[in-house]
Amino acid sequence: MTVRPARIVLGTGNAHKVAELTAILGPLLPGVDLLRSEGPSPVEDGDTFEANALIKARAAHRISGLPAIADDSGVVVDGLGGEPGIHSARYAGTGSDEDNRNLVLERLGDSADRSARFVCAAVYVDDAVEIVRTAVWEGAILSTSRGSGGFGYDPIFVPDGGDGRSAGELTADEKNAISHRGLAFRALAESLDAR
Incomplete structure (x- = not known):
């Protein structure tokens, strides 16, 4: 029988991400209170998504004393040599999602290589594991923003195998069913159940 913690802190101060993680994890972890991190944001100086996710989860665990879940994610654009990658949230240096999207579109220009992918590393940290x-x-970068849903790069990302809508045009449930974050956190929840 799996014994889940009663409370888990989410290692993020991003309100959009808290809402998305709660929507994804709530049904997967019934009876678990998912709490927003109240501590200061740690310096994310890792060189991979996994390293930065662990930095956030370890900090949330250390500050709260509770098990912690965190992620690091971003978009990797082939035509930009893999940028913005782990720098996705701070790509334009302004903290603005719109500025980040506009910089990707500007740098990509009319490049024929618009293939891209969102990557997510989801982590769980407690005293034992x-x-x-x-x-x-997988998907591609559009030439202009479409849709007002989601956040970050969603309005300029069109998923492979879909109906041509951008991630910003999908409903939250549609996005969570197929997104990098949804997939990673479902796998994480399964791993918690398997312990």
Whole structure:
């Protein structure tokens, strides 16, 4: 029988991400209170998504004394040599999602190579274990933003195998069912159940 912790802190101060993680994890971890991290944001100086996710989860665990879940994610654009990658949230240096999207579109220009993918490393940290699960969501970068849903790069990302809508045009449930974050956190929840 799996014994889940009663409370888990989410290692993020990003309100959009808290809402998305709660929507994804709530049904997967029934009876578990998912709490927003109240501590200061740690310096994310890792060189991979996994390293930065672990930095956030370890900090949230250390500050709260509770098990912690965190992720690091971003978009990797082939035509930009893999940028923005782990620098996705701070790509334009302004903290603005719109500025980040506009910089990707500006740098990509009319490049024929618009293939891209979202990458997510989801982690769980407590006193006894660290679990890491990663997932990738393949697609391409549009030439203009479409849709007002989601956050970050969603309005300029069109998933492979879909109906042509951008991630910003999907409903939250549609996105969570197929996104990098949804896939990674479902895998993480399965790993917690398997302990």
